[in-house]
Amino acid sequence: MKEAYMAGTRKVIDCRRFPAEKPCSIAISGIEEDVLELAVLHATTVHGHSDSPELREQIRSMLQDESVATSEAA
Numbered sequence: 426m427k428e429a430y431m432a433g434t435r436k437v438i439d440c441r442r443f444p445a446e447k448p449c450s451i452a453i454s455g456i457e458e459d460v461l462e463l464a465v466l467h468a469t470t471v472h473g474h475s476d477s478p479e480l481r482e483q484i485r486s487m488l489q490d491e492s493v494a495t496s497e498a499a
Contacts, residue, residue, distance in 0.1 A: 435491040436460045438484065445472055454491050461485055 436457045440449040449471065453463045464484045468474040 436488040437491045437494040438464050438488050439494065440467070443487070447472060454494075457485075457488060460488060 433456060435454055437452060437454040438460055439452040441452070451467060451471075453460050453467070455463075461481065461484060465476055465481060468480060468484065469476050474480050
């Protein structure tokens with residue numbers, strides 16, 4: 426059953442696409458919940474944001490399907 430779960434749509438978030446005081450080149454990809462958790466960890470530890478429901482919703486809204494992000498980068 427886990428194989429079917431892992432075959433789902435991968436999501437990606439690329440920190441280079443968002444303005445920040447500290448320039449950043451991190452991109453995270455994987456299943457949505459994993460990307461969200463790592464992106465929140467990155468935002469709080471590197472960029473000084475507070476972990477809040479608002480931050481999580483903002484990050485979730487910025488996730489892209491990996492196939493879309495890849496085609497935009499080409």
